[in-house]
Amino acid sequence: MGDSSLSDLKPEYRVDGSCWKFVPVISEGFFNQRPGDIFRHHLILLQLQLAVIFTLAAIIHFFLGRFYLPRLISEVLAGVILGPTVLGRFFPDISAVLFSEQSVKVLATLTRFGYLFFMFLIGVKMDVNLIKKSGKREWTIGTMVMLFPLLVTVMVGRHISIVVDKVDAQSAQYEVSFFTGVLMLTSFPVVAILLMQLKIINSELGHLTLSSALISDMVSLVMVNIGNYRVIMLLASLRVALKSLFLVAVLIVFILTVLQQMLYWIIRKTPEGKPVKDAYIFFVVIALLVVAIVGENVGLQYMYGPFILGLTVPTGHPLASTLIEKLDTIVSGWMLPLMSTYCGYRSNLWNLNRLPPYWIMFAVTFGFFLKVACGFIPAFCFKVPCKDATALALMLAAKGIVELGTFATNAEKQSTVTQEFTWAVIIVFIFAALVPILTRKLYDPSKTYAGYQKRTVLNSSINEGVRMLACAHRQDDALSAIKLLQLSNPSTESPLSVYGLYLEELVGGASPLLLNHQLGQRSSSDGGRWQPIIDIFNYFKSQSSKPTQVHVYTAISPSSLMHEDVCWVAFDNLVALIILPFHRKWNRKGKLISDSKDLRDFNTKVMNKAPCSVAILIDRDRGRNSSIIDDSSTYNICVVFLGGKDDREALSIARRMKGWPSVFLTVIRLKETEDMITGWEGMMDDECLRDIKHPSNENGNVLYKEEIVRHGADTSALIGSILDENFDLICVGRHSQCDSPLIEGLSAWTDLPELGTVGDLLVSAEISKPISILVVQQQVIEK
Template sequence: MDDEDGFCGVDPIPIQSQGIWSKSNAKGFLYHDLVRLQIQLALMFTFSQSVHKLLKHCHFARLVSETLAGIVLGPTVLGLVLPSVEEILFPEEGCIFVEMLTKLGYMFFMFLMGVKMDPSMVLKVGIKAWAIATFSIVVPLGYATFVSQTLLPGKVRNKSKHPTTRFVIVTETISSFPVIACLLIDLKIVNSELGRIALASALIRDILNTTFVFLTNYLYWIASVANWLVAWLTLFFSLAFISTIVFGLYPLFLWIIRQTPEAKPVKSVYISLICFAVLGSAIASDNLGMMYPFGPFVLGLTVPAGPPLGSTLEKRLGTFTMGLLTPLLLTYIGMKINLTEMHSMRSIVAILLAYVIGFTIKVIAVFLPALLCKMSVKDAIALALIMSTQGIVELAGYVTFVQTETLSEETYALVALSVLLTAVVVPFLVRSVYDYSRTYIGYQKRNILHSTDNEELRIVACAHKQDDAMGIIKVLEASNPTKHSPIAVFALHLVELLGGTSPVLINHQLRQKTTSLSSSRSQTIIDIFNKYEQHNSGLVNLQAFTAISMPKFMHDDICLLAFDKLASLIILPFHKKWSSQGRVIFNNNVLKNINSKVMDMAPCSVGVLVDRGKVNRAATKSLSSMYRVAMIFLGGDDDREALAYAKRMANSPWVHLTIFRISQLENNTREANWESILDTETLKDARHKCSTNGNVVYREEKVKDGPETAFLLHSVGEDYDLIMVGRRHKSHTNLLSGLIEWAELPELGEIGDLLASSEIRRPVSVLVVQQQLMQKKSK
């Protein structure tokens, strides 16, 4: 309507509703932007979570579920079935606020991915990762250049389709590090040897590819635009912008770390300033002709990975970004997919063919150098598939190109569906050719029972805390290292990875620098093991390592180290700790899960140490008094392995061993099977040792059922410092009747569970032993 001055004015649209009974709601409450935004967010999150609940049992990634939810809410489904509802809820001009949130989410997602990446890893990787990364860049880019510049114009009649097909060919040659890292985490192989090679190769490829594309685009722009002076100035300011981030903000980040006391969080004002820098870098990137997430990604790369700054940023921004903004981004990407716009079959076939050929070229470009690097065929196939996958980074880039009208809606729908198909097929194929659960289980026997008396005993000793190291040292001291039978100890300090994606295994013999996360705690634990080596000079060979990894993948670090070092035994600390009064002061289910996974995958025997020793013990000193050990023998592989370790301890003059042979009362029948024969022969050797060694005692105990077994075990702990027992026993035996149903810790077995119960308050430690799991030969 016209105002008094003759100008035409428009009634402002109120953002917030005044209530359903207000006169301002004559057009409906969805007329207000804030109300519509709230309903949009509620629908998008409800549908994405619902679809994920349905598809997670099929091992579909969240990317697939959340994007499919967007397709349901977009013009493909909702717009086709209920077009009026779709127009009201998601009008073309009414999603501007959702679009702004998705761009904000993409910026912070790329920033956090940069924070999790460690560029210095490029200088530490071997020739294998460099070869794979180089081939995976050169071959696909060479193919894309050759096809788009040479073959394409002569093969496609419709010249208007050249830029689109060329765009698909070029973008298909790219696979980003964040997508590969997320895939490895979903597959639970990020800490495996294959996962480490994939991460290193992807990181090298991302850095080289980003540099190449950046320079190529600007040189092409300089050569093509009329005003070359403007182009050169733009390139100069772009390089100045990147240099400011790298050489200006990196020292600032180091200063923030120095200002943060150890074990203290970074001040909130610093986090706020970094968030402001993320937004500023996105604005600068967009105005310099680059994609807006490029600046935040480079900024994230300059942040030192790990605590205190990297982990704090991950903790403060991770939940908001990964839990809120990223799902919103993926659902919005799905809403932009309009399958009803696909009409030209010729165009569909050309684009899909370009996509399939590009994917095949990427797979070959990784597979061949992997074979040349002497990887197995299955591992090479799995690595090639992993390195060729695409995901959120590519989808978000495609949406940006649609918004800038670089891509048509038809092409975008095709390439987006191709990415989703890749995200579904690649994990399935990798799981088919690469069974990570059987990686370390082999045919070769690596246990104590099958080791000779003059053979070096190789043990991987794992510790999370200082108390773990002190408890394990006591067991190692009793293991009787001699000149004829030395002990090789591979001490592994396990540290949780915070604010990073790439796991790190530090070999302290190579003088590798530790990070701020592990430097002080690792050195304390390493010093404990070093003192043990010094007190046993010439008898013990120690190598110290620190594994920095996510807890759900720590078992891979343990198994891989044991596999590489040909260890016969892994000693793990129990997930509970007791005070000197017998009270439970520490209980961590994460450590419990780690121990269970190690037992399922270990390439050798495993021992879980339930340490109830006194807190103030001098664990780094040699045994100066008699160390009393009890061995509980019921029969089976694990008991025979535990007895073999106990007999080795009994060779020490400072160890007194008592072997308890527990058998069933009034059992006149003899089992004529191979297991019973092995048990009899093993015990015969133990009884012979009793006649020659005065520090070995053999006792036979008869019990009727499980309760009598429990009573006997409780009485045994009165006079011993360490009780050794096998983990697995025959479940149908009467010796364990009633104990199986009440077991709370299945990873310790029925006897181990009984000895680790909170009812025992005496300072007696328990070592639960599981013999190496042997892989079954295929028929």
């Protein structure tokens, strides 16, 4: 074996160092082997180990995942089962073959590479601008949750180990300090993964926790390296420590100047919209390996060099997104799970034949409560609600893959005994399991908007006006929304406040961003993608009267959590109506050109969680997207009114439009019989229709009609006849909970439940006319 040391070879192969035992890595074939010989090939054995590890971890997670436990728990348990705790004790022969000494060294090497690439990707995903945007609250929480627990727990734990546990001074100085120090760290990657798992990374609490964790991680990075140089000074001399510090500084300056400029050169050489060349990716990978080797040799731990290099990679497209796309799957899906399993494998529960040392019990109990208190107290002082402050403190005390990786990569350097390493794995295991459970109990994101006061167009005060949030994924979405907003007829008596929200998927980053462009907020990535959206809304403001206020935001977040940004902006700004773009797009000829499942899921999530009314705008009128409607345009609007709260909300929106000089409004009331509607629902419907039924001179551009239908088939035929008329926009309620006989039998044929029965009929694939549809859902109030 070329990677074996002399001490690993049998005596007959250690004569003078020139004779080596040759073991082929690849097998000559199963039928050319003697029984058992196939396991002496390292590649074959590695493949078998990986198959066993990932199969066992998947089986365990299949059961534990039902209890919302993270995958890390299943991976550690798989390692415990395959290690000396279970397999090595009860099936030693199988363990000796499957996990021989040399094969375990190969696994250990893979875990080191995995941790190295993981730290590099964490640096790539981090947005350092998050620190610049953090205020006094984030800095106070992030510093206190790191500084006081680390200093107090390390010093007191070291004293307890010497006085009570009778640990020698040198071991207390290094091993105890290392162990307690790692447990007191707040890791940004662990917190980010936890927030993603809990699906609250886009919430206000998520943003606060993420910013505090990033600040805490940066503070700990400085403190840990200061401690390392203190150790070098004690073990060697001040001269050696200063020399190491100088070389590390040179390496960091080289990364921040030469390598960073090369990264920018790669971006400039990559054409707009084109992927980064593989040769450039190979260069970055080689650079991070060289930086790791050099850093390890000059006194910087091998994972910090790649981490700093990752921080210098500009976030977003094209380089960061390409690196994450090519490396994240193999690192997160293969190398990191392997590290978790390896940590479980190295632990041995049978060695825990006595209680842990008192300094460990002190670090786990007092240290944990001190860390939670240092997170809770400043958060509570900054007026964070008690439950939210407790959840924040727990999440900042979470443990996970970073702590396991730190223990695993430093165990041999610190001469950590198996018992202490096993305790470390158990502690991380417990924290990783309990913190998500406790946080879910304290903070339920599904109830963020529950019981919120009525925010609908119907209930909006005329004097206060209406606040509307228009969401856009691309420019034509913004143009379509602007046409609808212009028709909303803002005036001095009834002003209009518009909030434009550009939604961009988070690629090449771990930190979601919500930028308020009125405050001048920007991201480190290129803003060219959202600038056209800002220009469209600003143009709308310039063309509107003074009562119209326009505010533009950009939300950069994972597609699965993008709806949280929409709901939060609506909640925070007291919005009455959210306008969403439809997930299907047509060209000028009426041909379907795109159908996005992700966008459809996004719309459904917003409708289920929104703190106000929601409308999906289906824009088939592609010919008018080039400009905003002018006064000379004639716009025919139709409201199909079946009754119910969704239809009343749709009618309320249309009633605001009838004041536009060139708008003609038609309201078609569907009834089963002449006296069908009675009771409170009928009174509400009559109230909404009163000024429509009996228009004044000011409302002469309104036509009210009643149609008698007996069942769903009649309704479907009537909808078809409406589509044959010359309407530009048809407004209809969703009828999500309606069991009216007017739509009886139609629900079984509904392909798009988020549009309701009538809305689904209006967007049928057979329709090619350029008619826009607005499907409205009134705010859902939880009882």
